Amino acid sequence: MTLAFSEHDHKYCRASILRQVEDICQKQGLRLTDMRKRVLEMLLKNHTALGAYDLLAQLGREGEAVQPPTVYRALAFLTENGFAHKVERLNAYVACHFPDKVHNPGFLICRCCKAVGETCVVKSPLADQGFDIENEIMEAEGVCENCGLDN
Amino acid sequence: MTLAFSEHDHKYCRASILRQVEDICQKQGLRLTDMRKRVLEMLLKNHTALGAYDLLAQLGREGEAVQPPTVYRALAFLTENGFAHKVERLNAYVACHFPDKVHNPGFLICRCCKAVGETCVVKSPLADQGFDIENEIMEAEGVCENCGLDN
């Protein structure tokens, strides 16, 4: 059962991940600038994925007239440092649930409630003698436990 | 070792897959129209993924002034029926290597030669009690055997 689909104190969840990211940035001399932090906080709001233009619009609503490159740069920083991931099937982004672990993310995407659960994939099912895998994504779509009960 | 990275008689490989698709269409009453077949043949040319606009341009070069929806419709037919897959990380499309098997595709993408190998993933590493997985993709990037030897 992944975090996104289980009841939990999300306020704490959010704060805890943000704290972890801040710590890592501190330690590694990475600059979690205001813009980067705001984008991360938006992604942490809930367990759904947000598109770059959703983020853009939200910043707009908050009074920041920001252009696409600004958002994409923040996302680039977050994804390159493992603080967020792109969900390729959705062309959208999520905050990483395990910012302190180097890992390949595996996503469970609920097509009902749109929540996205993340798991750390440790052993690649694609491992193939001869092919040197550098990184890997897994994205499953389906119906989460909560939505499955509802029908 | 997947097909795409091993030496093989690609002329035969191509023809064999096309034949399989034709048979399946025959049996299932699916119409492999000229446009659909041409797009599939282009995807079968080699083991790299092609973008929709690559296909469009190639059709253009062959004298067919075709618009995007035409290509996307052909791709929709091919992917919906399991004759091709979209490689999400590349926003590009490949012919399926196993058109006769219902499966979730796993891709090995070589960042050197751009070849894409396909495997049938049978057991999901994301399987999670409670979440009902309907379909799943896996895409690994790295260096294939042939390119790894070259450096």
Added chain:
DNA sequence: TCTCACTTGTTATATTATAACATATCATAT
């Protein structure tokens, strides 16, 4: 305080994909 690296602003445009409606084609029933 200078300087250099890094970050963000700004403008323009590239790339990927789809909506909506018109026309053509095909399979089959008559």
Added chain:
DNA sequence: ATATGATATGTTATAATATAACAAGTGAGA
């Protein structure tokens, strides 16, 4: 063989996602 309805394609326009290129601002250490 032809009318009919379903399926496929043509056509125009536009949406959605992403990046290039250059200017300006900011911050940490020399």
